[in-house]
Amino acid sequence: MRREFIKDVLKRKDFGTEITVAGWVRTRRDSKGGFSFIELNDGSCFGNIQILAENSLHNYTSEIVKLLTGASVSVKGKLVESPGKGQSVEIHALAVKVLGFCKQEDGYPLQKQRVPFEKLREVAHLRPRTNSFGAMLRIRNRLAYATHKFYQERNFYYLNTPVITCSDCEGAGEMFQVTTLDLNNLPKTVNNKIDYSQDFFGRKASLTVSGQLEAESYACALGNVYTFGPTFRAENSNTRRHLSEFWMIEPEMAFADIDDNVRLAEDYVRYLTSDILEHCSEDLDFFNKRIQKGLIERLTKVSEAVFKTINYSNAIDILIKSGKTFEYPVKWGIDLQSEHEKFLTEEYFKAPVTVVNYPKNIKAFYMRLNDDNETVAAIDMLVPGIGEIIGGSQREERLDVLQNRIRELGQPIENYWWYLDLRKFGTVPHAGFGLGFERLIQFCTGMQNIRDVIPFPRTPNNADF
Ligand code: ATP
Ligand code: MN
Numbered sequence: 001m002r003r004e005f006i007k008d009v010l011k012r013k014d015f016g017t018e019i020t021v022a023g024w025v026r027t028r029r030d031s032k033g034g035f036s037f038i039e040l041n042d043g044s045c046f047g048n049i050q051i052l053a054e055n056s057l058h059n060y061t062s063e064i065v066k067l068l069t070g071a072s073v074s075v076k077g078k079l080v081e082s083p084g085k086g087q088s089v090e091i092h093a094l095a096v097k098v099l100g101f102c103k104q105e106d107g108y109p110l111q112k113q114r115v116p117f118e119k120l121r122e123v124a125h126l127r128p129r130t131n132s133f134g135a136m137l138r139i140r141n142r143l144a145y146a147t148h149k150f151y152q153e154r155n156f157y158y159l160n161t162p163v164i165t166c167s168d169c170e171g172a173g174e175m176f177q178v179t180t181l182d183l184n185n186l187p188k189t190v191n192n193k194i195d196y197s198q199d200f201f202g203r204k205a206s207l208t209v210s211g212q213l214e215a216e217s218y219a220c221a222l223g224n225v226y227t228f229g230p231t232f233r234a235e236n237s238n239t240r241r242h243l244s245e246f247w248m249i250e251p252e253m254a255f256a257d258i259d260d261n262v263r264l265a266e267d268y269v270r271y272l273t274s275d276i277l278e279h280c281s282e283d284l285d286f287f288n289k290r291i292q293k294g295l296i297e298r299l300t301k302v303s304e305a306v307f308k309t310i311n312y313s314n315a316i317d318i319l320i321k322s323g324k325t326f327e328y329p330v331k332w333g334i335d336l337q338s339e340h341e342k343f344l345t346e347e348y349f350k351a352p353v354t355v356v357n358y359p360k361n362i363k364a365f366y367m368r369l370n371d372d373n374e375t376v377a378a379i380d381m382l383v384p385g386i387g388e389i390i391g392g393s394q395r396e397e398r399l400d401v402l403q404n405r406i407r408e409l410g411q412p413i414e415n416y417w418w419y420l421d422l423r424k425f426g427t428v429p430h431a432g433f434g435l436g437f438e439r440l441i442q443f444c445t446g447m448q449n450i451r452d453v454i455p456f457p458r459t460p461n462n463a464d465f
Pocket of ligand 1: 173233241242243244246248388389390391392434435436437438439
C-alpha cells in the first residue's frame, strides 16, 4: 500500500491532489447533510487529519457509519483546504477501506475520555495509541537519535557491551542471575554449595548493571566510546524513578579528567534539550499544557544554561545551613537522599547542578582517589523534578591505588585481573558517566512516573507484556 504520512500531508498545500493515508480512527461524527467526519491518526505526528466521507461512497451505510474509535482504515481522497477551525487541510474521501473494525461489544479501552496513567499501564499494548504515549515515544526516539548525533559529531565510537556478564565487580546494584540449572534439582559441590561449574557458562552469571568496565577497555584503545544499552537492577525499590530494566548511555573518554567529564555531561544535556525543543515542538506543547506547566520554559533555560558545579562538601554545608529538617539527617559522609537532591536543585539552585568529589566510602572502588585521600573524583548531575540523572567519575588509573581500594573493600583481587591489566599496560587518565535514559525522558516530558516513559516497564512484581 502506498500511503503518505499524516505529518507530511498536514503541511501540504497542493490542493486537489489525490493521496492515500492510513491510520486509526480517533473519533467519527455524523453530520446532518449525510456525511461523516473522521479524525484519523497514524502516529507520525501528534495531530490528526480530518477525513470527510460522503454518503455517496458505496460502503457508507454498510461500513463507514459503523466505524468507532480505534478502527483502522486506509483512505484514498483529494487533499482540500479545510474550512474548519484547527486544521488547514483535510481529505475528501473517494474511497474508505476498512482494515479492522473496533466493535462496541469488544470494549476498546481507549475511548474519548482520558484514561489515568495507572489504568493505561494495564493496557500497555494499546497505550501507544493515546496522545500521551505517542508523544512520549516520539520524544524518546528523538532523544536516542540526538544521543547518537551528539557523540558521533564528537568522535565517539558506539560500542555494544555484553548484557550477560560474569564480572560481579560492578557493584552498582543488585543483579539478576542468569542460569539454566534445574532449580528443583541444583547440583552441589562437596561443601554443599551450588555447583556453578555445571551452569551454562561454567560459573555464576548475571544481567549487567552497567557497561562501564567494558567501555573502559575500548576507551583505553580507541579514545572515546559510548554505549547505549539495557541495564538491569534487581533492587526492590518501588519508586517513581526506578525500573528493574532501563536504558543507559555511558560515554567513556581517554586522556580526560573530572573537568572534561563535567563539561561533556553538561554539553550533552544542553544538546539534548535544544535538539528536542527544535524537533519535537508539537509534542512538547502537549506535555507543557497537559502534564507539566512551564516545561518548555524550563527546557529552554537548560538548553542555554551554564550549569552549576559544587563540591560535595559545599553541598553538605548548604543543606546544613538551610535550616530545614530532613527526614534523613545531613552530615558529611552521607549519601545524598532524594529529599536532599530535591532541595539543592529545586529550591536552592532552581537549576541542574553537578555535585562533585564525594566521600570515597559511599562511592565505587574504581573512582579516582583525590589527593585528600578522603574523596573521589565522582560527578552526579541532579535536575529539578527527578534528582540524579547522571552518575560518573574520573577512573582510578594508578595500578597500586586501585589495588589498594579493592583490598580495602575486601574484594577478591583476582576477579579484576583484566580490569587491572588496563592499568598495567599503558594506563591513561580516563573518565566517563552513565545517564539513565528514562530519567532523561522524565525530565524532558515532565512525566511523573518512570513507568510511563518506557514502552513496557519492568518493575518488582511486574513484567507483563
Ligand atoms: P539512584 O541513586 O538514583 O538509584 P544510582 O546512583 O544507583 O541511582 P548509577 O549506578 O549511578 O545510579 O547509574 C547511573 C544512572 O542510571 C543514574 O544516574 C540514573 O540516571 C540511572 N539509574 C540508576 N538506577 C536506575 C533505575 N533503577 N531505573 C532507572 N534509571 C536508573
Ligand atoms: Mn549514581
